[in-house]
Amino acid sequence: MTTPVSTDTSALFGTQPAAASRSDLGQEDFLTLMITQFKNQDPFEPMDNGEFLGQLAQFSTVNGISSLNSSFEGLSSALQDEQALQAANLVGRSVLADTDVAWFDGTADIDGAIELGATASNVEIDIVNANGELVKKLSLGEQSPGIVNFSWDGRDASGDVVDNGHYQMNARVLRGSNVESVGTYLRADVESVTLGRLGRGMTLNLAGGSTLSLADVHQIT
16 A cells, blocks of 8 residues: 655654744754655655755855855955954055056155166166156166165256156167167055955055055065
8 A cells, every 4th residue: 555645844854933934954954954855754655865965065165165154254354354454564564566666755765776787888767747848857877787776866957956746757678779768666655455355465555545456566665
């Protein structure tokens, strides 16, 4: 005689409150449901092994993703804490950054550097104001390979102190008749730091209102 199989879900779950959503099921809940299925299955039509393994695989996948998400949340929190610590250490410091624009406050010299891969017969740096006008040209003479430091005192070609503001520095290297443009590293003061969000990096807020990515920092002093 075939034993009828009840379709009443109360036979499976009793009179307990409504089950939580699938995303809220934990390991114990899942195992309880599996055991209940075994107890109430039709003995003449037992659960297929493949179906059982499939359910286990689904649970393992969901459980693994949940654990992975928790790990990533912990890692994200740790990275944010590390970023905040870096930010606190940078405020009030001076950085040498990969940029060609510097802020002149009307008093302090602007320090910078370039990096040479080979000897140069001369290194020249054009200092240009916000209007694109040439303020002064620095000539550093012959230089050997490596880091070449330079400094501008904020004076124009006539020896007068220029107005405070942003100034661009364009460097070029002369080797015989060949002229090559090179990038500059300029020093800047960090006034505050904006922490990155949604995968964005930390941003340095510099004196004069400009900003800089932490990835552009060559040296911290």
